[in-house]
Amino acid sequence: MDAGLVLRFPLLFSLPPAGRWLTIQFDLGLAPATIDAYGRALVDYLRFSQQHTFVVETATREHIAAYVHHLANQPAVRPTPDRTAGLANATMQQRLVAVRLFYDFLVEEGLRTQDNPVRRGIYTPHKGFGGSRERGLIPHYQKLPWIPSDEEWSALLTVLKQEPIRNRLMFALSYDAALRREEICTLQTGDVDPTRRLITLRAEATKGRRSRVVPYSPATGQLYMAYLHQRQRLSRQRGPLFLSESRRNRSQPISIWTWAKAIRTIARRAGLPRFTSHTLRHLCLTDLARAGWDIHEIALFAGHRHTDTTLIYIHLSGRDLADRLAKSMNSVHAWRIALLEGLASVN
Template structure:
């Protein structure tokens, strides 16, 4: 039976059961203390009681910090995820205790966040928060009945971007990045345009990963490791670069690259062209050069053809031109046969 006593103007509920730690909690009102006592005793009787002390005393911000140190730091492309975590830690949601991050609070945060950024961004943030809770429950012993993210609706991802540069825009962009104060920005952009590699893959590339003889580079990213071919432009670029003491091919941080690239795009007069759009542009150009699906997947690292299709823009006008060319070729063959 729970013991209720008044102490220093507050009401304290104490529960002592054999085989369980002594439970106590203080409330402003006696009825709240009695209600809490009944809840704890029912959970003990049903064998469902869990020690929620750590979940109640740890904020989501603290949990995110632990996750970044113990989990994110061991991932490929950790820099990008850590930036996202730091942004989440600055949000009001991070001030709540882990136990206090309910599905209702998450839904309110989601709706407010949707007024600031795209649905795709919010969905990625919720996926990250969900994995943080999963690790906390399964591996760190946080006593939570469920993962609150699993109880709310995630925003739908927006329509895949379809941004490809014209030759004039590509030249304008390369000229603009060439004027960046940080002289590593242009080589990174050129490498991205030539290889369709992701930003994290490029920034984590080391000189030991480059095989100048075979003209391939071993990149590591969210889909694992793979070898990508290096064009003559890439080979020439790599030969011209100085070697950094730390061994990285492009010794620049993700945040520095992000800010410098954004300013360069603004200077070039190109609207709405992100760094990730370079991957889209590169794969589209490779497809036009005649690379087939299997070859493109080897280069891009996509698991399926459907995922690859989001990154390749096929122009119907180009297809019409190819059909016309095939028709003319067939007619020429027929004429030769007649003669």
């Protein structure tokens, strides 16, 4: 049993099957962010079960339905114009995936005699054109990610100029290389090649467990060299690139939570509450699509396993639609001009 997991999720480990399940996921080598998401989701469900006094191991579909209602109607942590209550659809899906996998474990271990109470979507290949998928427990919405406008980007950079050099470098690298927060926080000093301005992302530090090499800009290179001088005052040893400067964790590797908190502070000061650490990745990939990069090139740069994910950024950029509209308008324009030319032959 990992002591770190017990300290982070004491409530979860108070229920032995839950602690065993999360420990197995940890031992299987799942990404730290995935382990954390599973742990937080299951803790939330256990708290709900305590508040409504039902036994987790024998929960019914009625209990799960009540939990879904709870997720959909609790006050929104970050309200938006189109959602003032409830968790985001993606967050609800994430919570229910963890609960469903936990009940799979209980059934497989013989700790639960009933079926899994969390419904799955059912694929029926004989229905419709090319088959269809019946909805699962809740509908799944595929929304395009939010990205800042040019004016909002300028506001962010104005605020960023007042940040420490470490935060400025992490911000710039995250955009340049479309890095996830786990990838930026786990960078090692040996992962950066300043002579060629390249970053090597190790497989074990990526979501898809696939290594890749990505470039960064000359401006970010200047920030990197300036940060190295500051880092030497914290530690001269090789290892984690970004170190904490706080008194409590001085010289310790920066955590994803510290970085997320720093981004929230920057976003709040810029008046952009929807901006997160992942927005930098969304913006970079969208800009690459706007610049005309091929979908497979963007997928390789981003570390996507499937181009279906990459298509989101093609849609967000509007590149294909804009090109098609321009071509259509050109053809219509040429057709109208041809008709106008016919007027010259009329006496």
